[in-house]
Amino acid sequence: xxxxxxxxxxxxGKVTHYFTNIGVxxxxxxxxxxxxxxxxxxxxxxxxxxxxxxxxxxxxxIEEAKAGxxxxxxxxxxxxxxxxxxxx
Numbered sequence: 543x544x545x546x547x548x549x550x551x552x553x554x555g556k557v558t559h560y561f562t563n564i565g566v567x568x569x570x571x572x573x574x575x576x577x578x579x580x581x582x583x584x585x586x587x588x589x590x591x592x593x594x595x596x597x598x599x600x601x602x603x604i605e606e607a608k609a610g611x612x613x614x615x616x617x618x619x620x621x622x623x624x625x626x627x628x629x630x
Contacts (some may be wrong), residue, residue: 555569573629590618595616
């Protein structure tokens with residue numbers, strides 16, 4: 543189990559903004575992500591895992607996103623700018 547916490551998976555993005563009032567994180571992707579994937583958000587004080595239920599780009603719902611895109615995603619816990627997003 544110790545190995546899993548040291549290597550949470552493939553790094554696929556970074557949180558660039560978090561909207562507290564609606565619980566949405568903006569993530570700059572460095573890898574591909576699609577609905578149904580499982581992610582882990584990890585930072586100085588953030589550490590949670592969730593399934594990707596939906597994503598948006600410019601308020602349009604999308605099923606998958608590619609590296610280089612900025613996506614909005616509802617997250618179950620508070621995320622912070624600079625948090626790393628992993629696909630697990």
